[in-house]
Amino acid sequence: xxxxxxxxxxxxxxxxxxxxxxxxxxAIIAFMGIELMLNASNLLLVTFARVNGAIAGQVDAFAVLVxxxxxxVVGLAIIIALSRSRQNISLDxxxxxxx
Amino acid sequence: xREEVMFWTLGPVMVLASLTLLFARKAVHVAMGVVVVMIxxxxxxxxxxxxxxxxxxxxxxxxxxxxxxxxxLMLVGVDQRESLRETIRGQRVISILAAGGLAALLIGxxxxxxxxxxxxxxxxxxxxxxxxxxxxxxxxxxxxxVMEALGVLLTIAAVGAIVLTxxxxxxxxxxxRTRSDARIQGGLDPVNKPMPGVYARHNALDTPALDPLGNPxxxxxSRVLRARKQELEVPGLPQAPEIEPPAFDGNEREGGxx
Numbered sequence: 001x002x003x004x005x006x007x008x009x010x011x012x013x014x015x016x017x018x019x020x021x022x023x024x025x026x027a028i029i030a031f032m033g034i035e036l037m038l039n040a041s042n043l044l045l046v047t048f049a050r051v052n053g054a055i056a057g058q059v060d061a062f063a064v065l066v067x068x069x070x071x072x073v074v075g076l077a078i079i080i081a082l083s084r085s086r087q088n089i090s091l092d093x094x095x096x097x098x099x
Numbered sequence: 100x101r102e103e104v105m106f107w108t109l110g111p112v113m114v115l116a117s118l119t120l121l122f123a124r125k126a127v128h129v130a131m132g133v134v135v136v137m138i139x140x141x142x143x144x145x146x147x148x149x150x151x152x153x154x155x156x157x158x159x160x161x162x163x164x165x166x167x168x169x170x171x172l173m174l175v176g177v178d179q180r181e182s183l184r185e186t187i188r189g190q191r192v193i194s195i196l197a198a199g200g201l202a203a204l205l206i207g208x209x210x211x212x213x214x215x216x217x218x219x220x221x222x223x224x225x226x227x228x229x230x231x232x233x234x235x236x237x238x239x240x241x242x243x244x245v246m247e248a249l250g251v252l253l254t255i256a257a258v259g260a261i262v263l264t265x266x267x268x269x270x271x272x273x274x275x276r277t278r279s280d281a282r283i284q285g286g287l288d289p290v291n292k293p294m295p296g297v298y299a300r301h302n303a304l305d306t307p308a309l310d311p312l313g314n315p316x317x318x319x320x321s322r323v324l325r326a327r328k329q330e331l332e333v334p335g336l337p338q339a340p341e342i343e344p345p346a347f348d349g350n351e352r353e354g355g356x357x
């Protein structure tokens with residue numbers, strides 16, 4: 001099967017994730033959009049590892065997985081701290097970090 | 100052929116499930132949709148000569164990360180309403196345009212790439228000794244330093260999460276002793292209320308307890324039972340005071356109280 005199908009699928013998933021990050025106000029849902037984008041890029045890495053016959057692509061995908069896990073832990077901790085301080089996890093509310 | 104069938108069944112399912120990110124109201128439904136996408140990705144990994152990554156995908160993503168999401172949803176409150184008020188004017192239109200533009204750009208650009216299926220390398224040679232072995236060979240061969248950096252990163256993330264969610268204790272711990280002391284200080288009854296049914300002929304919740312002289316004890320019957328006039332009549336016990344039941348509004352419990 002032509003590996004381009006996987007590339008297109010990864011692109012669609014990435015776009016959906018990006019749209020979710022842009023559109024949704026709920027911090028957790030936006031965060032899941034980021035996860036979807038990371039997974040789409042992982043799918044690309046695995047696909048091209050197969051196309052090129054190089055196992056290094058899968059190692060890269062594994063590294064992305066680890067970084068994503070670390071990012072989830074910190075991000076969810078921030079969301080919990082946010083909800084503790086203002087009982088709300090809308091992304092519109094916090095404006096302290098405004099430049 | 101088998102791969103085509105796999106792809107064309109899984110692909111639409113995954114895209115549909117990912118659309119919950121945009122259209123589902125409740126965050127729990129979104130999480131379930133993302134779980135479906137993750138499992139589909141795991142199957143695709145296995146089909147693409149990456150069984151190790153497929154298993155890791157299920158264990159780490161569906162098993163750990165998404166469950167972590169659900170736990171945080173539980174902590175934050177499942178019925179967090181999403182405000183539909185726009186703080187930036189026209190943000191929705193702009194972001195739909197931007198996302199659509201991104202999708203068009205990516206698909207338009209990547210669609211021009213041609214991969215000759217005849218020249219797809221495949222990983223049968225690299226996976227000759229087994230896929231985890233091959234990955235381990237590269238990971239602990241050429242990328243040892245990267246691996247160690249990733250380990251340090253994970254440790255830092257765990258410590259960071261603990262620091263971020265740590266709430267220092269502002270008041271001393273309440274234990275049984277301090278509670279009892281506080282009760283006596285406040286002049287309240289230092290011991291438990293008499294249990295219903297004690298020393299009475301019945302051992303039921305609606306039977307008042309009797310004191311050593313045989314008189315019924317008013318405090319031993321639940322206030323709710325008395326208000327509903329469901330306690331057993333005992334001669335000598337004063338009648339329950341009339342309590343106006345609170346007006347029940349049918350919509351009150353509709354959305355659940357946070």
